[in-house]
Amino acid sequence: MQSFAYQPLPMRVRFEFGALARIGDELQALGLQRAIVLCTPDQSALADRVMTLLGPRAAGIYDQAQQHVPIETARQAQALARSLGADCAVAVGGGSTIGLGKAIALDAGLPVVAIPTTYAGSEMTSIYGITESGLKKTGRDARVLPRSVLYDPELTLSLPVELSVTSGLNAIAHAAEGLYASDGSPIVSLMAQEGIAALGRALPHIHRDPQDRQARYDALYGAWLCGAVLGNVSMALHHKLCHTLGGSFNLPHAQTHTVVLPHALAYNEAAAPEAMRSIASALNAPRAPAAVFDLAHDHGAPVSLQSLGLREQDLDRACDLALSNQYPNPRSLEREGIRALLQNAFEGRRPG
Ligand code: NAD
Numbered sequence: 001m002q003s004f005a006y007q008p009l010p011m012r013v014r015f016e017f018g019a020l021a022r023i024g025d026e027l028q029a030l031g032l033q034r035a036i037v038l039c040t041p042d043q044s045a046l047a048d049r050v051m052t053l054l055g056p057r058a059a060g061i062y063d064q065a066q067q068h069v070p071i072e073t074a075r076q077a078q079a080l081a082r083s084l085g086a087d088c089a090v091a092v093g094g095g096s097t098i099g100l101g102k103a104i105a106l107d108a109g110l111p112v113v114a115i116p117t118t119y120a121g122s123e124m125t126s127i128y129g130i131t132e133s134g135l136k137k138t139g140r141d142a143r144v145l146p147r148s149v150l151y152d153p154e155l156t157l158s159l160p161v162e163l164s165v166t167s168g169l170n171a172i173a174h175a176a177e178g179l180y181a182s183d184g185s186p187i188v189s190l191m192a193q194e195g196i197a198a199l200g201r202a203l204p205h206i207h208r209d210p211q212d213r214q215a216r217y218d219a220l221y222g223a224w225l226c227g228a229v230l231g232n233v234s235m236a237l238h239h240k241l242c243h244t245l246g247g248s249f250n251l252p253h254a255q256t257h258t259v260v261l262p263h264a265l266a267y268n269e270a271a272a273p274e275a276m277r278s279i280a281s282a283l284n285a286p287r288a289p290a291a292v293f294d295l296a297h298d299h300g301a302p303v304s305l306q307s308l309g310l311r312e313q314d315l316d317r318a319c320d321l322a323l324s325n326q327y328p329n330p331r332s333l334e335r336e337g338i339r340a341l342l343q344n345a346f347e348g349r350r351p352g
Pocket residue numbers: 040041042043066067068069093094095096097099117118119120121122123125126127128129155156157158159160163167230253254
């Protein structure tokens with residue numbers, strides 16, 4: 001019998017093929033008049049479409065969003081928002097763009113409407129991250145939670161296959177850690193299992209045919225649920241390791257999650273048997289760690305830290321950093337075990 005607390009987050013979600021076309025109505029429903037549209041340089045054509053759809057509610061575009069939200073980009077975007085007289089930010093893109101929207105919300109108080117185009121899940125959380133002088137500061141703040149999220153699977157048809165698979169595994173990682181979170185609850189576990197199952201079903205189809213609309217729908221649906229898990233509970237060893245590897249060794253976000261997840265699950269396997277059963281059952285496989293490894297390996301995603309550019313001599317420092325403060329995890333944090341986990345992830349060994 002699980003004791004639990006659960007606090008739903010105050011936001012609207014709209015999910016459908018073609019949801020993008022509703023952006024004007026969404027702003028109107030929220031009483032917002034002038035939007036600054038945020039995107040990465042790669043997605044400026046999509047931001048132009050958003051501007052057209054917004055009509056008189058379009059104030060201007062900032063198209064320099066970057067991974068990990070460098071403070072300089074946040075300052076530039078805030079200054080532009082002020083000069084345009086914007087009363088909200090529309091972030092169209094992946095976690096990097098939505099992260100920039102959150103930085104504006106934190107500093108200038110502008111509400112964010114998010115239109116996610118990857119499976120990272122940032123749109124469902126009040127977690128923000130800003131990088132200054134090479135150090136990424138993260139925190140939770142209710143002001144950065146998007147007021148409204150438009151999920152449009154159409155916008156994910158262009159997501160390259162490898163990024164689709166790694167971003168999908170990034171989402172699965174949120175749900176997997178949600179299943180053994182110290183502050184979990186039955187509703188979070190339901191969302192987590194359903195989210196993992198939807199992504200586990202979708203990714204092989206996307207790998208075969210990136211234009212498979214049903215698979216794109218299922219993957220984004222899974223990403224929504226996994227993002228909601230991330231927004232509701234605290235993460236553990238896996239996320240701490242990925243944060244360390246991404247922040248201190250500049251490894252790419254989704255790929256790092258993909259490589260580390262099987263090994264973090266193997267580390268926690270004996271200490272969280274119920275969560276492992278849920279993950280394995282959602283992926284129709286006997287064991288959770290090998291199931292997520294196979295999902296990556298069989299669909300062209302990287303499986304070793306070495307292939308992401310980490311050097312073997314960095315593993316000791318990564319281990320020290322991961323142990324530098326304590327946080328809840330099903331299995332206590334033991335140096336020898338975590339060093340072995342990192343070695344296995346470095347070499348890309350399939351968990352036995
Ligand atoms: P991303 O936003 O950096 O996008 C990766 C690349 O893919 C970019 O070049 C982008 O332009 C491109 N792209 C995105 N969607 C596309 C599409 N549909 N078609 C074609 N190209 C597309 O990657 P990400 O993995 O979504 O986000 C990573 C960042 O998000 C990291 O900084 C991470 O820390 C953050 N994040 C934050 C949270 C949170 O809750 N705060 C959660 C997850 C991730």
